[in-house]
Amino acid sequence: MGRIPKRAFALxxxxxxxxxxxxxxxxxxxxxxxxxxxxxxxLYDKALSEDVLIVYxxxxxxxxxKDSFEKAYPGLTVEIRDLRSPxxxxxxxxxHEKGLANCxxxxxxxxxxxxxxxxxxxxxxxxxxxxxxxxxMKEGMAGEMITFLSEAxxxxxxxxxxxxxxxxNIWALTEQKYRGTIYMPNPLRSFSTYAFCGAxxxxxxxxAAAYEKYCGSPLEIPEGMNAAEVFWxxxxxxxxxxxxxxxxxxxxxxxxxxxxxGVSSKLRxxxxxxxxxxxxxxxxxxxxxxxxxxxxxxxSPNVNSARLFVRWLLGEADGKGEGYKPFxxxxxxxxxxxxxxxxxxxxxxxxxxxxxxxxxxxxREHMEAFWSGILRQNNQEK
Amino acid sequence: MKKLIFPIIxxxxxxxxxxxxxxxxxRVALPWxxxxxxxxxxxxxxxxxxxxxxxxxxxxxxQSRSEEYLDALLSSGADVDVVMFGGDFTISREALEPYIAxxxxxxENGVSSYDNYGSSVRGGAxxxxxxxxxxxxxxxxPIPSTTEEFKEVLKAFASNDLNGxxxxxxxxxxGCCDNYAEDPAEFLLNAYVNNDSFxxxxxxxxxxxxxxxxxxxxxxVSYCRSLCEEGLFDERSFSVNExxxxxxxxxPLPLVGAFTTASISDVIYPVNPEVMARYMHxxxxxxxxxxxxxxxxxxxxAVGAVILGRSTRKEEAKKLLSLMLTEEASLIARYGEEGVDxxxxxxxxxxxxxxxxxxxxxxxxxxxxxxxxxNGIGPMNVPERxxxxxxxxxxxxxxxxxxxxxxxxYSKYLPEHIEFHEYDPELSAYTDEWLKAFLKGEKDIRSDExxxxxLNGLSRWQ
Numbered sequence: 001m002g003r004i005p006k007r008a009f010a011l012x013x014x015x016x017x018x019x020x021x022x023x024x025x026x027x028x029x030x031x032x033x034x035x036x037x038x039x040x041x042x043l044y045d046k047a048l049s050e051d052v053l054i055v056y057x058x059x060x061x062x063x064x065x066k067d068s069f070e071k072a073y074p075g076l077t078v079e080i081r082d083l084r085s086p087x088x089x090x091x092x093x094x095x096h097e098k099g100l101a102n103c104x105x106x107x108x109x110x111x112x113x114x115x116x117x118x119x120x121x122x123x124x125x126x127x128x129x130x131x132x133x134x135x136x137m138k139e140g141m142a143g144e145m146i147t148f149l150s151e152a153x154x155x156x157x158x159x160x161x162x163x164x165x166x167x168x169n170i171w172a173l174t175e176q177k178y179r180g181t182i183y184m185p186n187p188l189r190s191f192s193t194y195a196f197c198g199a200x201x202x203x204x205x206x207x208a209a210a211y212e213k214y215c216g217s218p219l220e221i222p223e224g225m226n227a228a229e230v231f232w233x234x235x236x237x238x239x240x241x242x243x244x245x246x247x248x249x250x251x252x253x254x255x256x257x258x259x260x261x262g263v264s265s266k267l268r269x270x271x272x273x274x275x276x277x278x279x280x281x282x283x284x285x286x287x288x289x290x291x292x293x294x295x296x297x298x299x300s301p302n303v304n305s306a307r308l309f310v311r312w313l314l315g316e317a318d319g320k321g322e323g324y325k326p327f328x329x330x331x332x333x334x335x336x337x338x339x340x341x342x343x344x345x346x347x348x349x350x351x352x353x354x355x356x357x358x359x360x361x362x363x364r365e366h367m368e369a370f371w372s373g374i375l376r377q378n379n380q381e382k
Numbered sequence: 383m384k385k386l387i388f389p390i391i392x393x394x395x396x397x398x399x400x401x402x403x404x405x406x407x408x409r410v411a412l413p414w415x416x417x418x419x420x421x422x423x424x425x426x427x428x429x430x431x432x433x434x435x436x437x438x439x440x441x442x443x444x445q446s447r448s449e450e451y452l453d454a455l456l457s458s459g460a461d462v463d464v465v466m467f468g469g470d471f472t473i474s475r476e477a478l479e480p481y482i483a484x485x486x487x488x489x490e491n492g493v494s495s496y497d498n499y500g501s502s503v504r505g506g507a508x509x510x511x512x513x514x515x516x517x518x519x520x521x522x523x524p525i526p527s528t529t530e531e532f533k534e535v536l537k538a539f540a541s542n543d544l545n546g547x548x549x550x551x552x553x554x555x556x557g558c559c560d561n562y563a564e565d566p567a568e569f570l571l572n573a574y575v576n577n578d579s580f581x582x583x584x585x586x587x588x589x590x591x592x593x594x595x596x597x598x599x600x601x602x603v604s605y606c607r608s609l610c611e612e613g614l615f616d617e618r619s620f621s622v623n624e625x626x627x628x629x630x631x632x633x634p635l636p637l638v639g640a641f642t643t644a645s646i647s648d649v650i651y652p653v654n655p656e657v658m659a660r661y662m663h664x665x666x667x668x669x670x671x672x673x674x675x676x677x678x679x680x681x682x683x684a685v686g687a688v689i690l691g692r693s694t695r696k697e698e699a700k701k702l703l704s705l706m707l708t709e710e711a712s713l714i715a716r717y718g719e720e721g722v723d724x725x726x727x728x729x730x731x732x733x734x735x736x737x738x739x740x741x742x743x744x745x746x747x748x749x750x751x752x753x754x755x756x757n758g759i760g761p762m763n764v765p766e767r768x769x770x771x772x773x774x775x776x777x778x779x780x781x782x783x784x785x786x787x788x789x790x791x792y793s794k795y796l797p798e799h800i801e802f803h804e805y806d807p808e809l810s811a812y813t814d815e816w817l818k819a820f821l822k823g824e825k826d827i828r829s830d831e832x833x834x835x836x837l838n839g840l841s842r843w844q
Contacts, residue, residue: 087776273524
């Protein structure tokens with residue numbers, strides 16, 4: 001039985017048995033079985049006898065998906081609970097431990113390793129990938145986790161103040177002239193920021209080489225530190241830590257910030273008049289790739305509604321469904337081969353690094369200690 | 383051993399023949415709140431009972447008219463020692479005066495009430511403009527930054543069926559006249575002149591210049607009138623009360639494009655996160671001459687509780703209310719149970735207001751149905767470092783986080799040096815009345831004669 005809870009196992013088995021189709025891909029839990037086909041009509045029919053669908057999400061765009069879903073499927077009601085990633089994971093985990101079936105679908109940033117280690121590996125959330133949609137997913141998007149959108153934690157600059165990005169090397173962010181004008185979410189509270197900071201540790205040598213290019217001399221690295229830690233120690237003196245990327249873009253919009261480090265999907269707020277642009281080219285990198293996962297809660301009491309909603313979010317079989325559209329905006333990249341990226345610049349043309357999730361999980365203690373020191377120092381100086 | 387026998391026998395004797403000492407009973411009248419589930423089992427009430435050794439017998443007040451309630455209570459023989467205030471049941475100090483003078487409310491050494499100082503940070507923008515960003519996005523329009531752009535946005539709100547019901551029922555801009563914070567005209571006038579309605583429209587920069595008679599103020603009123611004429615500033619704003627105004631904003635079918643308030647939670651119900659998600663703050667708008675001010679407000683502490691003059695348990699009452707003003711009690715009253723609902727920050731978090739973090743909320747229970755505290759009712763004194771140092775609980779619909787971000791955006795528009803003029807009710811009534819008449823078209827703001835008539839009346843205060 002392993003790590004999958006009894007109830008989730010029973011749910012998955014019963015789903016297979018009910019449909020009379022027991023063939024399961026060996027590598028995937030049953031709930032993710034792409035060979036089990038349930039048409040939207042079949043799911044809708046069964047969902048009508050279920051309760052309100054509860055979605056825990058880190059993205060406010062889920063509200064748009066809810067609206068179109070409720071219009072498409074009269075009689076079904078979705079309740080959105082919009083939470084920050086760490087709080088979402090705490091809530092799902094706590095519900096599960098208490099045996100509370102409070103949640104049906106989870107939409108969460110899966111970058112820090114917490115989502116994987118605490119919810120996926122423990123079987124608290126399960127993948128669901130219908131075959132007719134799975135055939136259109138990009139490589140690596142549908143496995144033990146269903147990644148339905150790629151994003152990035154990215155350097156942004158104030159486009160009202162600068163016609164083009166005023167820096168070409170990341171070490172410029174440590175210059176004193178930018179003191180108090182770089183805004184970044186607290187990496188211990190923002191998973192995507194944590195992923196970027198953690199990925200920097202994994203690319204410390206590139207940072208050291210970039211320093212030499214920037215300053216013309218090798219970086220002096222104190223014993224017990226690496227180049228990434230030196231970089232963040234220096235840059236943090238200039239950084240205003242925030243609670244979220246929303247505050248970062250608001251600071252850019254109000255003119256308080258020269259630079260921001262935040263989640264790329266906030267680039268959609270440019271349409272609302274925020275003066276900011278993404279930095280796509282920077283020595284040695286301008287951010288890291290991140291992603292958003294959608295999963296079924298193993299304890300979901302409304303499994304048919306949940307599956308129908310996941311189909312909706314994934315854009316249905318042809319990718320043209322209304323549920324995926326709110327997510328395909330500037331700063332996002334499609335997880336489907338048949339749906340165009342929301343961002344005009346493809347991921348391949350952006351200097352992004354890729355965080356190694358297993359390393360993020362194993363480095364957790366060290367990262368927490370390092371960032372706790374920086375944040376406490378920052379807090380004391382206020 | 384012998385030494386111990388006698389006291390033990392004595393204790394057994396006393397314990398056996400006497401009844402167990404009963405705690406003193408204190409009868410407390412507490413305003414009913416749908417955010418407090420059961421006062422009898424409420425964590426804070428129980429904590430207060432344990433700390434004071436008193437048994438608090440709670441009588442719920444199920445009305446909002448505090449003076450009517452006090453009159454009825456005092457003319458009855460009801461056995462109540464303490465009356466608490468808060469939520470919808472509030473009273474001003476002025477309204478308390480006659481009761482104090484007659485001795486119906488206890489007073490000693492100038493102290494007649496116990497304050498409530500803990501609902502919000504002290505000092506900041508007292509009026510924020512909120513706009514329906516879903517409608518902006520649907521129209522592909524940017525957030526307005528000038529009064530001219532704002533008007534164009536309101537026109538677009540009015541002329542498109544943005545809620546998709548096939549009816550032209552969208553309300554571009556709505557307010558109510560119950561208080562200044564919810565009157566959009568007050569906000570819009572700040573795009574022309576420092577329109578400090580909380581201080582009878584004297585410029586807070588010097589405390590002596592009356593801005594309500596300036597040409598810039600007239601220009602602002604003229605702009606507001608044009609919004610009324612074009613049906614953008616909804617005429618219901620002059621007739622609805624706060625409750626009706628809130629009902630319209632909270633409609634499940636989006637109806638309202640923009641409104642103003644001090645705190646988003648004053649208007650949007652906490653159980654309505656999806657409505658909360660519709661709105662975002664807009665920084666103070668710039669007027670035709672580039673002016674942009676934010677209205678500064680510094681909340682005076684509210685009356686938290688009083689002791690009735692006829693109470694025979696005044697010492698017990700004082701013991702309870704004094705305890706409620708301590709830091710330990712106030713933190714429970716504001717944030718709930720330590721270690722469960724909140725904990726002291728270890729310095730790794732970021733405060734909502736950008737200050738040093740002090741409080742981390744694990745479960746943000748304010749303004750939601752709970753049984754940990756009285757949801758702001760009663761006396762408390764939360765130190766500023768906690769109010770400003772509270773961190774975000776991660777819930778995007780957390781009203782305090784939404785307010786905090788708006789406050790940070792408005793901070794640079796607040797006056798740097800403040801010299802408030804004392805609020806003059808007569809002057810305020812005069813300007814309020816004329817402003818309303820100008821906006822409704824009962825007086826013509828563009829008519830020099832009527833403007834002169836207004837100025838003549840205003841000259842009494844200049």
